[in-house]
Amino acid sequence: MMSVNYKIGMKTMVVQLVTEGKELISESEYGTVRQQFVNDQLTYLTISHRLCEAKLSLFGGQVLSWQPNGQQEVFWLSRKSAFDQSRPIRGGIPICWPWFGLLVNESSHGFARNSVWQLSDLKIGPDAVNIIITLDTTEHPKWKGNFRLTQTLSFSDVFTQSMMMENLSAQPLNLSFALHSYFKVSHPENATIPALVGSSFENKIAGTKQIKQLEPVNGLGPIDNIYYNSKSATIIDKGWDRAIEINKSNASQWVLWNPGSITASSMDDVHQHGEQEFVCLEAANTQWLSLEANGALTVGQEIKVYNL
Numbered sequence: 336m337m338s339v340n341y342k343i344g345m346k347t348m349v350v351q352l353v354t355e356g357k358e359l360i361s362e363s364e365y366g367t368v369r370q371q372f373v374n375d376q377l378t379y380l381t382i383s384h385r386l387c388e389a390k391l392s393l394f395g396g397q398v399l400s401w402q403p404n405g406q407q408e409v410f411w412l413s414r415k416s417a418f419d420q421s422r423p424i425r426g427g428i429p430i431c432w433p434w435f436g437l438l439v440n441e442s443s444h445g446f447a448r449n450s451v452w453q454l455s456d457l458k459i460g461p462d463a464v465n466i467i468i469t470l471d472t473t474e475h476p477k478w479k480g481n482f483r484l485t486q487t488l489s490f491s492d493v494f495t496q497s498m499m500m501e502n503l504s505a506q507p508l509n510l511s512f513a514l515h516s517y518f519k520v521s522h523p524e525n526a527t528i529p530a531l532v533g534s535s536f537e538n539k540i541a542g543t544k545q546i547k548q549l550e551p552v553n554g555l556g557p558i559d560n561i562y563y564n565s566k567s568a569t570i571i572d573k574g575w576d577r578a579i580e581i582n583k584s585n586a587s588q589w590v591l592w593n594p595g596s597i598t599a600s601s602m603d604d605v606h607q608h609g610e611q612e613f614v615c616l617e618a619a620n621t622q623w624l625s626l627e628a629n630g631a632l633t634v635g636q637e638i639k640v641y642n643l
């Protein structure tokens with residue numbers, strides 16, 4: 336039987352990797368965190384708390400699910416996603432870091448979503464399950480300089496995610512990023528985002544820049560827009576009479592993406608008609624930033640859902 340070491344605070348826990356079922360990692364009177372075996376390449380943490388249920392994959396450092404009590408699931412996850420570490424998981428909140436989009440000869444959206452993160456801290460309290468996971472980079476062949484990402488997650492009736500990047504090198508580091516959230520909706524056409532009206536944006540599909548969003552906008556694909564807007568946004572889902580409010584910090588853009596049915600049918604990790612079930616609204620900074628030597632930067636988002 337294989338085992339993995341989980342470093343939780345000062346303690347290192349040895350957890351047996353089981354070939355089926357779930358292994359208990361931590362429990363309190365308020366909830367449990369278990370390691371769930373998906374296959375021999377992937378396990379994830381399942382969180383069960385008096386206020387919510389959630390799932391977190393250490394591969395990608397990726398939240399896959401969060402369902403506050405009394406609500407439907409908040410994040411979409413593709414049933415055809417590769418769950419074998421060969422490629423990023425399609426759904427939840429992929430971490431696009433340390434770059435957003437395509438770099439010549441490099442994979443799309445950086446390497447954080449393809450990397451295995453370490454569990455650094457886990458607490459089950461009366462109000463939330465709080466988890467810290469980290470990713471320390473070694474010299475990447477095409478990336479200058481080391482950095483550490485510390486992702487602090489709080490699962491409760493509200494979800495919060497904070498990402499701190501520390502530049503561990505003696506030179507400035509460039510970065511761009513997105514918290515690429517796939518929000519589950521009744522249908523992308525029903526999901527409007529009033530906060531984007533009035534913003535200027537770039538349409539990546541048409542290749543046009545500096546357009547002003549004058550009309551109400553929804554998530555119906557194909558759509559791939561970068562909005563220059565640093566404020567909070569709410570997805571109003573008229574089909575489910577539900578609002579998803581996202582309060583972001585230190586992210587100067589929103590990326591709104593849905594592939595639409597033609598592109599989605601050519602994507603082998605999107606289940607049939609899956610694109611009709613989500614809207615990606617990404618707290619992002621798609622332009623290069625420079626992080627000074629030994630400097631740190633923190634970005635984040637807080638997500639609440641409520642009935643309309």
Ligand SMILES: O=P(O)(O)OC[C@H]1O[C@H](O)[C@H](O)[C@@H](O)[C@@H]1O
Pocket residue numbers: 443444539559590591592615617
């Ligand atoms: O297929 P992926 O690499 O996960 O990228 C999915 C999408 O992510 C973002 O939203 C980009 O703006 C899109 O251009 C891209 O197609």
